[in-house]
Amino acid sequence: MKTVIKWDMPFLVRFLRKYLLVIVIFSCIFTSLGTIITSYLNKPTYTSSVQMSQNDNNVAQISSYTQFINTDKFKSLLNKQIKQSKKKQFLYSIQINSDTNSTFFTFQAVSRNAGFSQFVANEAMIVFIKNVSKYLSGANVTVVSKAILNKKPNSINFTKTIIGLFLVGFMLVTSLMIVREIFGGTVNDRLYIHDVYGLDKLGELELKDK
Template identity: 45%
Template sequence: MKTVIKWDLPLIKDIIIKYLLKVVIASIVVAAVGVLAVTFLKSPEYSSNVQLSQNDNNASQISTYSQYVKTKNFRRMLNQKVSAQKKWKNKDYSIQVESGDNSVFFTIVATSSNAEFSQFLANETLEIFIKNAGKYISGVNVSVLSKASNASQPNRVNYVKIAGLIFIPAFLLFGLISVWRFIRSGRVEDAKFPEKVYQVPYLGELEIKGK
């Protein structure tokens, strides 16, 4: 017994045009809307950093610096500097200390939605750190390797990735909806469907009108 698979090109073409093409177009539209939403709703982030080093090669000391810049005392002093600048008052920002594993070099990173503000934060953070860290932490022995860098956007939005992440679930969802509607309707929308699928000659259409 042989199994014969016959490809009905006209039918496949109709399915592609009526269902697959519509699903693809709808998914592209949804992905485009999603990318536009991310573009307008996500605020850009700019980071400025200063480079420092621990002079006595005690790399474990750097973790205490990371904790220090998060203390209420440090934030209070930095907020006072920020509040003195009316144009940046109440703006959100973040301060972090970053370093490699067992490295004596570390970076203070200031991030905000404004490039100029981020650079200002980095400079002020450095000044506060140099003047006050030794008062609260023992073993502070650091050198400043650089002043605040020009602020840049370290995490640019990957629009292609976002579009793909939106397109795939949208395609699957619209595909399932199309299949469900096709099965649910149980109607032959194409007058030539019997001829394409079952090779029954198309003889025309008959319209029956009620009295």
């Protein structure tokens, strides 16, 4: 017999009444295990920053600096500088952070090694100062402070991790429960035939023991 699922509100309400508690419990278990595994497997990262200032109070120029450090040209120059140092290299990321209406901004380098993060932040500052005026008119910056060694690892954002894992677990368990409900091969209640096969209930037959 062909399976025909009618995804109407009554079916969804009955499904949730029947399986919601199970789905939530197993989603919480999945989230707990995932969070524990993530905390053990996730290697710590370290951030080091160079603080700079836009001298002429042109705050809007800082957004152009952000665009510049994301260009292939800047990345190529920085990577070339890093390779020439012959230091042990790690994967890294670099970005510019600034507050609204503030002339101060920071170069932030992140990697799995505190010393390398410090090195990359300072090298990025050097490459930036040497080249930014070639591509952006009005570039006028001053280094306020160079990057220092920061041995404190970045904390994991457990809020996002927990929410993400719970949603994944909820969808996974819900999918399994739907498959179980439809293809389990057992008529669980009087509405099963209607929900799964689209057949109206004609009546009920009660069997009594002799």
